[in-house]
Amino acid sequence: AQxxxxxxxxxxxxxxxxxxxxxxxxxxxxxxxxFWYKQPPSxxxxxxxxxxxxxxxxxxxxxxxxxxxxxxxxxxxxxxxxQLGDAAMYFCAYIAEYGNKLVFGAGTILRVKS
Amino acid sequence: xxxxxxxxxxxxCKSGTSVKIECRSLDFQATTMFWYRQFPKQSLMLMAxxxxxxxxxxxxxxxxxxxxxxxxxxxxxxxTVTSAHPExxxxxxxxxxxxxxxxxxxxxxxxFGPGTRLLVL
Numbered sequence: 737a738q739x740x741x742x743x744x745x746x747x748x749x750x751x752x753x754x755x756x757x758x759x760x761x762x763x764x765x766x767x768x769x770x771f772w773y774k775q776p777p778s779x780x781x782x783x784x785x786x787x788x789x790x791x792x793x794x795x796x797x798x799x800x801x802x803x804x805x806x807x808x809x810x811x812x813x814x815x816x817x818x819q820l821g822d823a824a825m826y827f828c829a830y831i832a833e834y835g836n837k838l839v840f841g842a843g844t845i846l847r848v849k850s
Numbered sequence: 851x852x853x854x855x856x857x858x859x860x861x862x863c864k865s866g867t868s869v870k871i872e873c874r875s876l877d878f879q880a881t882t883m884f885w886y887r888q889f890p891k892q893s894l895m896l897m898a899x900x901x902x903x904x905x906x907x908x909x910x911x912x913x914x915x916x917x918x919x920x921x922x923x924x925x926x927x928x929x930t931v932t933s934a935h936p937e938x939x940x941x942x943x944x945x946x947x948x949x950x951x952x953x954x955x956x957x958x959x960x961x962f963g964p965g966t967r968l969l970v971l
Binding site: 769771773778779780781782783786825827831833835836837838840841842843845 | 882884888891892893894896899941943945958959960961962964965
C-alpha cells in the first residue's frame with residue numbers, strides 16, 4: 737500500500753527567509769503524481785504545486801519549488817521569501833496514475849514569524 | 851478555474867436530525883467527487899468516492915446507511931448525515947476531479963471545496 741510520511745509536525749520560519757518541508761512516500765508504481773496542498777486557518781485546501789513522476793524537472797510555482805528525488809522517493813517543498821500568509825498546515829499527497837485515491841501525509845504546521 | 855463550492859459552510863443541528871451537505875464543481879464537470887472528514891490538526895480521512903450515476907464506494911469503517919451520498923449530475927454531489935449524533939460533529943470536505951483534461955492538462959488533480967463544519971448538539 738502507498739504511504740506518505742511527513743516527519744516534521746511543526747516548522748517555524750522567519751519572514752523573508754526560506755524553509756523546506758520534507759515528504760517521503762512509498763510506492764511500487766512507476767507513474768504517479770505528487771502534490772503539496774496548503775490548508776490555512778480558514779481550512780480551505782489550496783493546491784500549491786504538482787509534480788508528475790515522469791518529469792525529471794522539478795516543478796516551481798513562484799516562491800514555491802520542489803525537490804523531487806524519484807529514486808529516494810522524496811518530495812520536499814521549498815518556500816522562498818516566506819510571507820505571513822504562508823502560515824498554514826501543509827499536506828503532501830500522492831496518487832497513482834489512473835488511481836482514484838489521494839494518499840495524504842499527516843501534515844506539517846508552518847509558523848511564520850515577523 | 852477549477853472552483854468547488856460547498857453548502858452550507860456551517861451547520862448546527864439537534865441530535866437525531868439529518869443534515870445534507872452539497873458539493874458543486876462550478877466551472878468544470880466531475881465524474882468523480884470525494885468526501886473527507888477532518889478532525890482538528892489532523893489529516894484528511896477519505897470517507898467515500900462518489901461517481902456520477904452510480905453508487906458511492908465507501909471506505910472501510912464508514913457506515914453507508916449513516917452517510918448517504920448521491921452524485922446526481924456531473925457538477926453536484928451530496929452527503930447526507932442521517933440521524934446525526936454528537937460524535938458526527940466534524941469538518942467535512944469534498945473534492946472533485948475534472949472529467950477529461952483541463953486546459954492545463956491537470957489530470958488526477960483534486961480540487962477541494964471550502965468545507966462544512968457540522969456541530970450536533
